Amino acid sequence: MTADLAIVLALLSAAVLMFSFNRPRMDVVALIMMVALPLTGVIGVEEALAGFSDPNIVLIAALFVIGEGLVRTGIAQRLGDWLVNRAGRSEARLVVLLMVIVTGVGSFMSSTGVVAIFIPIVLRIARNAGAAPGRLMMSLSVAALISGMMTLVATPPNLIVHGELIRHGFDGFHFFSFAPFGIPMLVLAIGYMLVARRWLGGPEESPLAPGTRPRLVEWAEEYELVEREHRLRVMRHSPLIGRPLEALDLRSASGVNVIAIERGGYFSRRLIRPLAGTELQAGDVLFLDLFAGTVDVDELCRRFALERLPLLGAYFSDLAQEIGMVEVMIPDTSRLIGSSIVESHFRSKYDLNVVGLKRGRKAHTGRLMDERLQLGDTLLVAGPWRAIRRLQPDKQDMVVLNLPVEFDDVVPAASRAPYALLALGLVVVLMVTGVVPNVQAALIGCLLMGWFGCIGMDSSYRAIHWQSLVLIVGMLPFSLALQQTGGIDLAAHLLLGMVGDASPRMVLASIFVVTAVFGLFISNTATAVLMAPVALAIAEELQASPYPFAMTVALAASAAFMTPVSSPVNTLVLGPGNYTFFDFVRVGVPFTLVALLTSVVLVPWLLPP
Structure with a gap:
């Protein structure tokens, strides 16, 4: 062993030690190594920083942006909602569908991001199914x-x-x-988790309690709104067609408050703000609050040629991505005091409708629009989420008391979902066909996401997980330094010496084991950086095809099932699943062995050495 190699191995050992204790954080360790390696004289500064110009780094950054576009347009969330509807209360069906959907979505975006999206969905599923979250969260991380x-x-x-x-x-x-x-690994994992979930807490455990923030349906009951929610479609022969809302005067004449208007678009419905000059069209769907208790809905439909539409769920559930509610209080500085809701031009000024009022603990059940507001009144207002967001900084006229739980699930560009799918589909086609390099295909996808309004520049920069990129860039120089000092060849000879004249399957199994063990202490990304050149060196030594050896490293790097610190994915579910370190060991170690056996069987068969 040369002095240069000893220095590089000492720095690598220091990096692994710091990674193990996460002190300092991983990206800082990578920066330290980028600075330290050129000081050894083994590599130069340009070589230490070469990772920043690596096309794969740009590709990973672009994929973070595309993944964020899928989140902002609600595609991942819609899959979660579909899962809730399809799975019902069957825990086994939940596990199967959850793992299939998470694996499918994670194939095109960051697995860490997928887990972050699905954790609240899984918690909601657990509450609805009466299951312990711990029986589902591990399936989420494995998938x-x-x-x-x-x-x-x-x-x-x-x-x-x-x-x-x-x-x-x-x-x-x-x-x-x-x-x-x-x-095949997914099929085996589903079968395994259907059994292993029984080791992670029985049905007698109580699901996590819901948060203290209210839900829309709870407000509907509290303010006695349930019987006032209606969706009515404007028929082709309706006298409302072509007439502005102010000419109809529905609020004063009929006690009807138009909260929103759904209007069909090319790919999806649009939400139209109900302004005084808004003209109604055939096919428009009116989302109404009947604040006057004497309104006869059937008579209203006959009079204006409207068709009643069914409500698909709880209050506001049909438009939960576009319309929400917020609870506000009238402070002593408010200019609304002494005015009625109509006199204050509330809807015109705030783009919101008052749908409920409470004085003390009693909900007002009379004609709401004519009620004069008083100091301390609590109003329940409804309208587009964008208007609710604008309301938050205004503390002179109203103080925001409560935002509902549904506020956290709102995606900012739900109407752009078809365009996001189009951009993603084009990226996949370009990558599969190889018409352009992968990095160029991903950048085209980013530009399309921005052009279609799925994501903005500021959101794109925020979407990139810079810590991961710096970690990769900081570890890449180690690969070069080990190659130049003979470290890669030494590691390859040591590994071959351990397995002797064993069969290629045994060599592949050894590479898998070493990679998986490394993954216990450092991130799978850093593990791949270190083990990929070793695997290729072994293939060269054996005069074999490099592909099965490279594939084994990739599969082993993803098989980070054994501990909660093996991958950020595991760390994310640790708290919500109420897991211990041993929970991951007893579930993860057996399945890692399954993954090892599966890889040793399939890799030489599909990629002959």
Whole structure:
């Protein structure tokens, strides 16, 4: 061992030690190593910083942006809602559908981001099904990790291994090269988790209690709104067509408050703000609050040629992504005191409708629009979420008391969902066909997301997980330093010496085990950076194809099931699932062995050495 190699190995050991204790944080460790390695003289400053110009780094950053576009347009959330509706109260069906959906979504966006999206969905499912969250959360993390075994862009380790192949002069992996291994792994994982979930807390455990913030349906009961919610469609022969709302005077004449108007668009419905000059069209759906208790809905429909539409769920559930409610209080500085809601031009000024009023604890049940507001009155107002957000800084006329739980689930660009799917589909087609390089395909997807309004520039920069990028860039110089000092060849010879003249399957199993063990202490991204060149060196030593060895590293890097610190995915579910360290060990270690056996069987079969 040369002095240079000893220095590089000492720095690598220090990095692993700091990673293990997470002190300092991982990206800071990577920056320290980027500074320290050039000081050894083994590599230069330009080589230490070369990772910033690596196409794979740009590709990973672009994929973060595309993933955020899917979140902001509500695509991931709609899949979660579909899951809730389809699974019902069957826990087994929940596990199967949850793992399939999470793996599918995680194949195209960050697995950590997918878990963050689905944690509140799983908690809601657990409450509805009467199950302990711990019986579902582990399935969520396992599926998210397996999603990294599905596509080239599913996880950074895949891209790192792909890039290492290209740097050694080989063709890289194709977009779906990982799927033949990931799909069987998912099937095995589903079967395993249907059994293993029983080890994670029985049905006698109580689900997590709902938060203290109210829900829309609770406000509906508190303010006695349930019987006042209606959706009516404007028929083709309706006398309302072509007439502005102010000419109809529905509030004064009929005791009807138009909260919103749904109007069909090319791909989805749009929400129209009900202004005085808004003209109604055939097919418009009016979302109404009948604040006058004497309103006869059937008579209203006959008079104006309207069709009653069914409500699909709880109060406001049909438009929960566009319309919400907020509870506000009238302070002593308010200019609303002494005025009625009509006189104050509340809807015109705030783009919101008052649908409930309380004085003390008693809800007002009379004609709301004519009631004069008093100091301390609590109003329940409804309207577009964007108007509710604008209301928050205004503390002179109204003080926001409560935002509902549903506020956290609102996506800012729900109407752009079809365009986000179009952009994602184009990116996948370009990557699969290889018409342009992967990084260029991802950048095209980012530009389309921005052009279609799915995501803005500020949101794009916030979406990029800079800590992960700095970690990758900071660890890449180690690969180069180990190669130049002979460390890679030494590691390859040591590993081959351990397995002797064993079969290729045994060598692949050894690579899997070493990679998985490394993953116990450092991130799977850093593990892939270190193990990919070692695996290729072993393939060269054996005069074998590099692809099965590279694929084994990628699969092992994603098989981070064994501890809660093996992957950020596991760490995220630790609290919501109420897990202990041993829960991950007793569930993760057996399935890691399953993943090892599956890889040793499938990899040499589908990618002959």
